Amino acid sequence: MVCNRNPIIDIRAAYSGTLFDALRDVQKYSDAALARQGIKGKQLQLLIVILPDANNIYGTIKRICETELGIVSQCCIQKNIFNPKPQYLSNLALKINVKVGGRNTMLKDSINIQLGQNVPTIFFGADVSHPPPGEDSSSSIAAVVASMDWPEVSKYRCQISAQPHQQEIIEDLYKEQMDHQKGVVHGGMIRELLIAFHHTTGQWPQSIIFYRDGVSEGQFKHVLLYELIAIRKACFSLHQKYIPRITFVVVQKRHHTRLFPDVRAKPNTIDRSGNIAPGTVVDKKICHPIEFDFYLCSHAGIQGTSRPTHYHVLWDDNGFTADALQMLTYNLCYTYARCTRSVSVVPPAYYAHLAAFRARLYTQVDVSDGGSSSSATRNTRERRVEVRPLPSIKENMKDVMFFC
Numbered sequence: 001m002v003c004n005r006n007p008i009i010d011i012r013a014a015y016s017g018t019l020f021d022a023l024r025d026v027q028k029y030s031d032a033a034l035a036r037q038g039i040k041g042k043q044l045q046l047l048i049v050i051l052p053d054a055n056n057i058y059g060t061i062k063r064i065c066e067t068e069l070g071i072v073s074q075c076c077i078q079k080n081i082f083n084p085k086p087q088y089l090s091n092l093a094l095k096i097n098v099k100v101g102g103r104n105t106m107l108k109d110s111i112n113i114q115l116g117q118n119v120p121t122i123f124f125g126a127d128v129s130h131p132p133p134g135e136d137s138s139s140s141i142a143a144v145v146a147s148m149d150w151p152e153v154s155k156y157r158c159q160i161s162a163q164p165h166q167q168e169i170i171e172d173l174y175k176e177q178m179d180h181q182k183g184v185v186h187g188g189m190i191r192e193l194l195i196a197f198h199h200t201t202g203q204w205p206q207s208i209i210f211y212r213d214g215v216s217e218g219q220f221k222h223v224l225l226y227e228l229i230a231i232r233k234a235c236f237s238l239h240q241k242y243i244p245r246i247t248f249v250v251v252q253k254r255h256h257t258r259l260f261p262d263v264r265a266k267p268n269t270i271d272r273s274g275n276i277a278p279g280t281v282v283d284k285k286i287c288h289p290i291e292f293d294f295y296l297c298s299h300a301g302i303q304g305t306s307r308p309t310h311y312h313v314l315w316d317d318n319g320f321t322a323d324a325l326q327m328l329t330y331n332l333c334y335t336y337a338r339c340t341r342s343v344s345v346v347p348p349a350y351y352a353h354l355a356a357f358r359a360r361l362y363t364q365v366d367v368s369d370g371g372s373s374s375s376a377t378r379n380t381r382e383r384r385v386e387v388r389p390l391p392s393i394k395e396n397m398k399d400v401m402f403f404c
């Protein structure tokens with residue numbers, strides 16, 4: 001990747017009240033500068049914004065850049081820029097690299113070993129973000145991400161959608177609409193991501209691994225029944241004979257199970273913080289006697305007691321053995337773009353959480369420093385309103401991991 005060390009426009013300052021005009025001027029001047037240099041079909045690839053402190057300006061900047069102007073942005077806090085530390089600059093470089101289309105990690109050979117054959121595989125992550133207590137009519141936001149490269153599994157694309165308040169089942173995984181001229185029009189987040197995967201790699205995925213976050217045990221049957229059928233319908237809408245193998249895994253982080261090392265029996269099972277070593281798996285004794293589930297502590301604890309992640313396999317057409325899926329999930333945890341070590345949650349689910357949080361910022365236009373305004377809270381308690389669609393993300397933004 002070629003990096004231009006000289007910014008295409010000079011450093012500019014702006015007040016919070018004139019953000020839109022300032023960002024629009026940046027886009028206009030950068031387009032003019034590129035035109036003067038004879039560069040056609042290109043636009044500003046990265047805009048670095050230095051904020052005075054961590055406040056609500058961040059959400060406004062992201063909404064304007066990603067839904068109105070189509071500019072990839074990276075926000076920094078002023079104190080961290082004027083007094084930079086190597087670790088901060090390293091983390092910043094990781095985020096910038098993936099936002100401009102680069103790769104920080106690759107998953108090499110792991111999938112072929114686990115599946116036993118070299119078949120194109122796509123990894124999905126899905127999560128639903130619910131509004132905070134008190135906002136009784138705000139929409140829940142569903143986010144689905146999918147890997148867009150094979151076999152590296154390092155670049156992801158996201159789709160976001162608003163749905164009814166506190167609804168956990170994702171409605172827009174697949175949808176049909178009747179058009180008087182075209183007939184039945186197929187759509188939905190899964191279908192769009194499968195098409196994007198085909199455009200990027202030139203092949204249709206023959207294996208789908210779907211990590212679903214945020215589902216409680218009482219919702220397993222409902223989520224599996226609706227969402228698995230939606231995935232099947234999305235595949236069928238592309239071609240009647242297109243039936244990829246699907247593995248559906250629920251990811252749970254909010255539980256009270258903790259694992260502790262037995263230092264006397266196995267001294268090598270403890271890390272520097274006194275927690276269990278990364279990669280520790282428990283799939284007996286405390287797990288379900290007949291269902292396919294396991295606890296995986298994929299990260300190294302820094303402070304306090306590490307919380308393992310609980311994975312429930314609700315459906316498996318790929319025929320994974322317990323060891324194969326556990327190893328694959330653990331290896332994926334090293335591919336998280338914003339960190340050089342393994343993370344506690346498998347990255348597809350992690351990215352879906354980040355995308356849902358980013359979409360929540362698009363809806364928080366008139367939010368005070370203390371949270372939702374009193375008038376907004378009062379209105380939501382008095383009546384329930386219909387679901388408002390989210391602002392559309394610019395097409396050029398969808399090709400990069402802007403949500404990182």
